[in-house]
Amino acid sequence: MAGTTTAERGERQQESSGPPPARRFARRRLRLLLAGAALVLLSAGGVWLLYGSQWLRVERVGVSGTTVLTPAQVREAADVPVGDPLVSVDTERIESRLRRKLPRIDSVDVSRSWPHGIVLKVVERTPVLLVEKGGKFIEVDDEGVRFATVSEAPKGVPALELSVSRSSSAAASLRRFGEGRLTREAVRVAGALPAAVARDTRAVKVRSYDAISLEFGDGRTVAWGSSEKGNAKARTLAALMKAAPGARHFDVSVPTAPSSSGS
Template identity: 80%
Template sequence: MAGPTTAERGARQQESSGPPLVRRLRRPRLRTIIILAIVLILLGTGVGWLLYGSQWTRVERVTVSGTRVLTSAQVREAADVPVGSPLISVDTDGIEARLRRKLPRIDAVQVVRSWPHGIGLKVTERTPVLLVEKGTKFVEVDDEGVRFATVSEAPKGVPLLELTVSRTGSAAPSHRRFGESRLVREAVRVAGAVPAAVAGQTRVVKVRSYDDISLELSGGRTVAWGSSEKGRAKARTLTALMKAAPGARHFDVSVPTAPASSGS
């Protein structure tokens, strides 16, 4: 009777040697996975304790930068940072929202974690470009038309805003169409377009309607500006007109291609 062929002997040999080899390969891999899992768990536990349970990463100080009118104490009080809490758990978005709500003078704020113990508050305050007289006080208006603060003394170099829009007569359509807030923004645009040399002399920005805005300068001089459109062209024209007629008291740049001046 013939014995097993070469192919059969090879198959039997492979079957007898296969399973032990697989077991030898699997055991080191399994041990490695278990060890790595334990290490990761320990690391995660350690990091969690360091961030949340340790005294090494808790809030101990709050620094403030960027203030001009506000004081650091005002900002800290409004921010209400939870000193002593884990630094990682501080709600920076909540602090920012509180500052904006309690201190409208703040235009922008960054709340930054300064590891391992600090919170930094980087503040940008609004800058007034116009003032609205309110009794004996003044309401500050920024370059977006936002009325953000009431002060007892008018800041130097900031012109007054006078809204003399009538709700009846020829000005009524302008008031109904644009509304007071829109007219304030138009006045802000005009104030921002006035040449620097003239801005320092501007005492009042007067709004009668959307396209009837004028400036009252020092020395009793006036400028008819018109609407806020073509602000750059009007600024260039006004600069040239004032140089050409330095003794004039009334300037009209409402149509910048056809300016006029009068009075002496």
């Protein structure tokens, strides 16, 4: 039987090699064009969904973490653009607006809650001292920030009394450190007090940087000195009050050599 001719072998090789290169390129190009068109449509659809549709818009504003402030106050100050696309809400601007309008807010986290919400998580400042002025009370937080004025003194928060005499040597302390620094020193003292002592403290009095004292509601007093070594002074005071329950005056300005007197 005669074998396959050269011409026949050439025809079979051409058939097995597929379409010509030009046709293969055209098909590849068509697939790329179709993929690109699909990507454009998907992108356009995504943009429309986020910005143009009515599906992903702000409908509610949630508030958490308030104690003195009310959720309504926070919502009003936040001024969230209800009805706007959720993706376009400027959360950093809302945070800045809240801290500016409501100084009682120490920090706030503004986040999106898909598909329709904005959530405001608030942390309020806590007063550790009060400054009485004009029959009202200015609240001072643990950083020495005077953040709010209230008509009634919060319970359990001692008063800050800056009784620096400008005619004495203490005036030099005021000039050197300034009222703000002395206030922060008083805050440090208040922060070092044991809870039981803090509850009984009526006032933290500051005559100079290193002459800070406490006055309890029952008239007992404590010479604290400067705010340095606050933890050691707090431990010493607790032990001294336990050892001399009838004393009227305690001195822990030098915690290694405390003293008590009066009865």
